[in-house]
Amino acid sequence: MTDQRRPSAGVARRSETSRRAVLTAAFELAAEVGYAKLSIEGIAARAGxxxxxxxRWWPSKGAVLFDAFLMFTTGEPGEGGGGEGGGESVEEAALPDTGDIEADLKTVxxxxxxxxxxxxxxxxxxxxxxxxxxxxxLAALYAERLNRPMRELKKRRLRAAQEAGQLAAxxxxxxxxxxxxxxxxxxxxxxxxxxxHEYAAALVETALGGMRP
Amino acid sequence: MTDQRRPSAGVARRSETSRRAVLTAAFELAAEVGYAKLSIEGIAARAGxxxxxxxRWWPSKGAVLFDAFLMFTTGEPGEGGGGEGGGESVEEAALPDTGDIEADLKTVxxxxxxxxxxxxxxxxxxxxxxxxxxxxxLAALYAERLNRPMRELKKRRLRAAQEAGQLAAxxxxxxxxxxxxxxxxxxxxxxxxxxxHEYAAALVETALGGMRP
Amino acid sequence: MTDQRRPSAGVARRSETSRRAVLTAAFELAAEVGYAKLSIEGIAARAGxxxxxxxRWWPSKGAVLFDAFLMFTTGEPGEGGGGEGGGESVEEAALPDTGDIEADLKTVxxxxxxxxxxxxxxxxxxxxxxxxxxxxxLAALYAERLNRPMRELKKRRLRAAQEAGQLAAxxxxxxxxxxxxxxxxxxxxxxxxxxxHEYAAALVETALGGMRP
Amino acid sequence: MTDQRRPSAGVARRSETSRRAVLTAAFELAAEVGYAKLSIEGIAARAGxxxxxxxRWWPSKGAVLFDAFLMFTTGEPGEGGGGEGGGESVEEAALPDTGDIEADLKTVxxxxxxxxxxxxxxxxxxxxxxxxxxxxxLAALYAERLNRPMRELKKRRLRAAQEAGQLAAxxxxxxxxxxxxxxxxxxxxxxxxxxxHEYAAALVETALGGMRP
DNA sequence: CCCTAAGCGAGACGGTACGTCCGGTCTTCCA
DNA sequence: TGGAAGACCGGACGTACCGTCTCGCTTAGGG
Structure with a gap:
């Protein structure tokens, strides 16, 4: 999101406490009041x-929300590039693979x-x-940090099915x-x-089989 | 959106001039400044x-925008009044039908x-x-007034293809x-x-043929 | 206040019912909510x-209020110049006269x-x-229609005292x-x-006797 | 009017610049357009x-006007703060005293x-x-902060005359x-x-001498 | 006895100002 | 020197009334 994390050098001492308080407040407020009534003023107040x-640390309300989402969804790190320590949860996760691509897609x-x-x-x-x-x-950030990993997971499962001959080469x-x-x-x-679930199942079936007779 | 048009009875009727001025202003402002800077104050000012x-006549900024979109997209009526005079443009329209469903879908x-x-x-x-x-x-309104007619059109073309044996029964x-x-x-x-266009073509082809080999 | 009352000629037929309803509503609202929240809109609504x-009939909110006051204070007529029939109540009234100017002033x-x-x-x-x-x-109107008659009454009583030698010639x-x-x-x-009452009494006594020893 | 001036403690203190700009704008606007068209919106705009x-700092339009009047009439302070630095101008002032109470009253x-x-x-x-x-x-405020000091001044001059035997003991x-x-x-x-001046002179003479013969 | 023009209720209209809320910025103090 | 606190300017919010303007309806003359 922003730069920060100048590890030592000059000075720089962002308060981890504040960062988490802000993200937590943003996440909770979003869940409670929704987009329309979500204000930076409100987040600051709730976070104390x-x-x-x-x-100082986020360029927009959306960026806060994004980081909040990131923190509560994937492991933790929030934003700093630093962290190979956080993204792992997504990297390590995998979609179920029972060998039956249709069933697995429906499950997901x-x-x-x-x-x-x-x-x-x-x-x-x-x-x-x-x-x-x-x-x-924000869209670019989302695409890169949240959407791409998820899409990779999905593609990985599809690739497996493809290699198993269940999907077109x-x-x-x-x-x-x-x-x-x-x-x-x-x-x-x-x-x-x-x-x-019915709708989702229909999507999977139609997409797999195609619209043609 | 609103009902109005109590033809006689009470009195004091809605100004068609104002209605159109508002919708025009809303439409133009939305196109010019985008969602973030679209304000009711601004619409009112621009519309005079x-x-x-x-x-008085719209419950929300979104409703104004919706009516504006409706007016400039489908024939005219917006919401009240006219009645059978306006919706026709959409009803009468039809998707191209050359007999080749894949080509027609790509065109659209x-x-x-x-x-x-x-x-x-x-x-x-x-x-x-x-x-x-x-x-x-607003979503319900949109689904009913804008999305449903468009979807009907699309389904009509698909149905024709279905009857021609080009799509699964x-x-x-x-x-x-x-x-x-x-x-x-x-x-x-x-x-x-x-x-x-490439992406759209790929969608059509994959959807028609299905993901399976 | 206004002219009206072109007795025959053209036409002109002001509704007495409405006039009284307006004045009554104005008077009551003034008594109930006070000046700050007294609105023409409110008066009209309350008066139906x-x-x-x-x-159409009054140039300002104050004029309505003035007429209302006039109607409920002096006899009735409200505003039309026509009426030598209404002002009488004030004309005929008189301040008490027991012969003792000091006592009478205090009473009043x-x-x-x-x-x-x-x-x-x-x-x-x-x-x-x-x-x-x-x-x-409005001030001019007030001076003429409400204040002057009252002042006349007071001066009449003072004049009597003056003639009786109780006040300086x-x-x-x-x-x-x-x-x-x-x-x-x-x-x-x-x-x-x-x-x-004490304050009023002190005023009377001091004014009569003067500030000098 | 308001208290403010929590010297340290919390933080963020009131802007003296804004305060003066508001009071100046209010005073000037009142003098220019009068009561009817005096709006908070207008004052804010004129004051920038x-x-x-x-x-945030005044409870009503009248309170602003009052402070403005206070600032331009007595020394300065307006309301908060300054304290002993401002009221002096009034305290130190005095009505003329030539020894002739009637002449002095007329002068004033x-x-x-x-x-x-x-x-x-x-x-x-x-x-x-x-x-x-x-x-x-506001009336209470006015009585205390503007009227009382003026009245004190007047009473002081009257008291001097009283002690000189020119007024009743x-x-x-x-x-x-x-x-x-x-x-x-x-x-x-x-x-x-x-x-x-004639009217004022008559008031002084009559009040001094009394209405009796 | 009808015709017509007015007054009437209702209330929409373009506006102004209200008092509130929030966006971003800036300033002050504390740790 | 980062952070809490919060005042600041700006500007939009949604509401209340302003004074003007149609609307149909009702009603009282004059023809």
């Missing part, structure tokens, strides 16, 4: 922190559906989504991932209909 | 209208891609999308529509990558 | 009258004190006073009236101290 | 200050008359008077002050007649 402390997508149906996660994720939608910088895995997950996201974000 | 006139999706790449349309549509994402009422057309268009929307809204 | 009916001033201490009268009169203080036109009665009543008004309007 | 800065009252006839002073003072008339809190000086000045105020505020 001066507003300047937020402005059902989990996504359940998550999006949880009000707390819904509000947080919705707030983040909205920030991303109108802040290109010339399948573009990025397109495949979009084909499966995007409809879920759109239906959720724009509330175009109920987000059910 | 008292703020109360906006608050290329057009969508081009639209989303146009900065003016991008800003307007993005503003509307964001409003929809955090206003369930048991294909769920709603799922099919989502499969094709959602990835476009997500990539656009979250700026996950360049929105190109 | 269109705002235009007020703007005690009554004034009591009136000003009554919350309902206080609020109404205060609202009117404030309007008068920042509207020269060369006493300027207007100055005398001011000397007696103004301190009461100022103390009341600016809340400079408690408005008591 | 955020509205919140006014709302002529000055008052001239002041009230000055349009700038008239508008300012009228605005303040009106605010006082409908705000009891048992004269209530407060009543005497009211007797002399209130008629001036009422005639001015309600515009009951021309405010002339």
């Amino acid at each position: 922190v001066g507003k300047q402390t937020i402005y 997508m059902f989990a996504t559906v359940d998550e999006l149906n949880d009000p707390r996660y819904d509000r947080t994720m919705r707030a983040l989504s909205i920030e991303i939608a109108h802040d290109a910088d 010339d399948l573009d895995l990025d397109v495949a991932v979009d084909l499966l997950w995007s409809p879920l996201l759109v239906r959720w974000l724009h509330r175009e209909g109920p987000l059910t | 209208v008292g703020k109360q006139t906006i608050y 999706m290329f057009a969508t891609v081009d639209e989303l790449n146009d900065p003016r349309y991008d800003r307007t549509m993005r503003a509307l999308s964001i409003e929809i994402a955090h206003d369930a009422d 048991d294909l769920d057309l709603d799922v099919a529509v989502d499969l094709l268009w959602s990835p476009l929307l997500v990539r656009w809204l979250h700026r996950e990558g360049p929105l190109t | 009258v269109g705002k235009q009916t007020i703007y 001033m005690f009554a004034t004190v009591d009136e000003l201490n009554d919350p309902r009268y206080d609020r109404t009169m205060r609202a009117l006073s404030i309007e008068i203080a920042h509207d020269a036109d 060369d006493l300027d009665l207007d100055v005398a009236v001011d000397l007696l009543w103004s301190p009461l008004l100022v103390r009341w309007l600016h809340r400079e101290g408690p408005l008591t | 200050v955020g509205k919140q800065t006014i709302y 009252m002529f000055a008052t008359v001239d002041e009230l006839n000055d349009p700038r002073y008239d508008r300012t003072m009228r605005a303040l008077s009106i605010e006082i008339a409908h705000d009891a809190d 048992d004269l209530d000086l407060d009543v005497a002050v009211d007797l002399l000045w209130s008629p001036l105020l009422v005639r001015w505020l309600h515009r009951e007649g021309p405010l002339t």
Whole structure:
């Protein structure tokens, strides 16, 4: 997000306490009140922190929210590039692989559906989504730090299936991932209909088999 | 949005002039400054209208934006009144049908891609999308008045292909529509990558043929 | 206030019902909510009258209040010049005359004190006073229609005392009236101290006897 | 008005610059446009200050006006802080004392008359008077901070005359002050007649000599 | 006895100001 | 020197009234 973490050298002593207080407050407020009423003023107050402390370390409300999300989702580190110590949880994770790609995809997508149906996660994720939608910088950050690792995981599972001959050898895995997950996201974000396991299953089946007879 | 048009009875009717001025101002401002700087105060000023006139007839900034979009997209009516005079443009329209479903889908999706790449349309549509994402009422309105007609059109073309034996007889057309268009929307809204004809073509081909070998 | 009453000729038929409803509403609202929250909108609503009916017949909020005061204070007529039929109540009234000017003055001033201490009268009169203080036109009207008759009454009693040799022959009665009543008004309007009979009595005694030894 | 000036403790202290800008703007605007068009919005704009800065430190428009009047009338301090540094100008002042109470009173009252006839002073003072008339809190403040010192000055001169045997030994000086000045105020505020030196002279003479023969 | 013009209630309109909230910046003190 | 505290300017929020302006309706003349 920002630079910081000039390890020793000059001086630089960002308060870890404040950082965590801000991110925690942001995350909780997002879950409680949603995007519309989420204010930097409110975050600072809830965190017991001066507003300047937020402005000093984050460029925008979305950036705070993003870091908060990162902290509570992946291991911890939040933002500093430093950390090979934190991202591991994502790196080490893997999608289930029972050998049956259709079943495994359904398992994962059902989990996504359940998550999006949880009000707390819904509000947080919705707030983040909205920030991303109108802040290109944040979108890039999101793509790189949150979306890319997730997409890698998905592609890894698809690649395994491909190598097992269950998917077409010339399948573009990025397109495949979009084909499966995007409809879920759109239906959720724009509330175009109920987000059910049935819908997710239909997506998997249709995407796998294709629309042709 | 609102009802109005109690033809006689009470009295004092809504000013059509003001209504159009507001919607025009909203549409133009959204295209010019984007969501973040779109204010009711600004719309009122640009429209030469008292703020109360906006608050009187629309429940939220998003509702104004929605009506503006509706007015400039479909024929006219916006919300009240006209009735059977306006919705026709959408109803009467139809997707191209050359007999080749793959080619026709690409044609339509290329057009969508081009639209989303146009900065003016991008800003307007993005503003509307964001409003929809955090206003369930507006989302319902959008689903009903803007999304449903478009989806009907798409499904009509798919149904024709289905009847011609080019698509599976048991294909769920709603799922099919989502499969094709959602990835476009997500990539656009979250700026996950360049929105190109190539990408759209890949989507069509993969969705039609399926991911399996 | 206004002209109206072109008896026949064109047409002109002001609704007496509305006039009274407006004045009653104004008077009651002034007594209930005081000057600060007294609005033409509120008066119209309470009177069940269109705002235009007020703007048509009165030039200002103060004018309405003035007429209301006039109607509920002196007999009735309100404003139309027509009426030699209404002012009589004031004309016919007279201050008490027991032959003892000091006692009589105290009686009258005690009554004034009591009136000003009554919350309902206080609020109404205060609202009117404030309007008068920042509207020269209204001030002129007030001086002519409400203040002058009252002053005449007072001067009449003083003149009687003067003729009876109880007051100096060369006493300027207007100055005398001011000397007696103004301190009461100022103390009341600016809340400079408690408005008591004692204070009124002291005023009368000092004014009569003078400040010299 | 307000307290403030917690010298150390918390932090962030009030801007003296803003305070003076607000009071200056209020004073000038009151003199220029009068009570009716005096708005907090206007004061803030003219002072180059955020509205919140006014709302933060003053409870009402009248309070601002009062402080403005205080600052431009007595030395300076306005309300908070300074303390013993400001009130002196009034304390040290004194009414003229030539030994002739009648002449001295006329001198002072002529000055008052001239002041009230000055349009700038008239508008300012009228605005303040009106605010006082409908705000009891402000009235108390006014009585204490502006009226009391002035009254003290007047009583001091009257007391000197009393000790010199020119006034009755048992004269209530407060009543005497009211007797002399209130008629001036009422005639001015309600515009009951021309405010002339003649009128003031008549007041002094009548009050001194009494109404009796 | 109808016709017509007014007054009427209702209330929308373009505006101004209200008092509040928040965004970002700046300043002061403490640790 | 980073951080808490919070004042500051700016500007949008949503509300309340202002004074003006249609609307249809009602009603009282004059034809």
